[in-house]
Amino acid sequence: MKESVSALMDGEIDEQEAARTLNALGRDPELKAKWDEYHLIGDALRNNALLSVDVAPSVSRKLEAEPTVLAPRPRRAFSSGKIATWALAASVSFAAVVAWQQLGRDSQGEPVVLAQAVPAPAARPLLNEADDPYLMAHQEFAAEPAVLKTSLQSEVRH
């Protein structure tokens, strides 16, 4: 695990090992001490730090008194990459269905019947012609009396 800490601070570790190592660092003070030492060594070798600074214990004590920060987890919107992936998958699926249908038609020599047209029943007049004197008076202008009567019935006549 110490070697994982060393690799972690170099960013030379995969996500799973990083998660395991970070979990262990949170639990194990000895590992945490390694993290501190290795970073101090790196700072000393690079000569880019004030090596005498050691505020970690005091900051840690202060944070104990602080309310725990709980940031809202960022909502992960679909990235354009994911959208493109889904679009591609949908396109491939559609193309496969069409191709399969085409193959079925070709192999059997006749089209595959996916749906059969069923004649719709004729619209049934809701009123008897004799019931509506208005319609009776104007029936010569109506090409399809049954349809006209049905539509007129649903409207509010002024």
Added chain:
Amino acid sequence: MFANSNSEHTKGGQIREQYNDMSDRDIDQQLVERAQRGEKRAFDLLVAKYQRRLGRLLSRFIRDSADVEDVTQEAFVKAYRALPSFRGESAFYTWLYRIGINTAKNFLSANGRRHVLNSEVVDEDGESFDMASQVPDLNTPETELMNRQIVETVNAAVAQLPEELRTAISLREMDGLSYEEIARVMNCPIGTVRSRIFRAREAIATELRPLLDTAKNKRW
């Protein structure tokens, strides 16, 4: 969360491929997200990582070493409180350095001292900071002594390392090469590089520990 790059330009300028390793920034981001979920120990790791670099930055314009420590500490506490607003658009340390510099400015203003910062420092990400890059470090003799002792101890420990460990740790820490690049240079597997760097760190830490223990008791 993690933009694990399969083709990432490393400091050495070569391309890191085929490994799904996390970058340094990825590690920081993961620590930040853990802290944002309430893991205070994750933030402790960030403090341990950046305290000395932030301390050096602040020491360029705060003369007293005790003040540097106070401002560094305050900057970290402010950063912790501001964590919910950190969205990861910039690197964590860039964000932290900004908080540090603002904290230092406030400190200097509160103490009636004019800012000595008026030129710009540009960090590795191209972010510029309003501070005097040419101002020398203002360490006190005590901190200067401790810095020198640590550097000398580490350098002496590196000099005593077997050559393959010394080369590996030097290429990593001083030249910033990735493990893959070091493996190419040293003509060995990446796993061997990882092991050599770890063993080098352990050997150096062993030499350094007595000095750190003494310093902790004395608290420079």
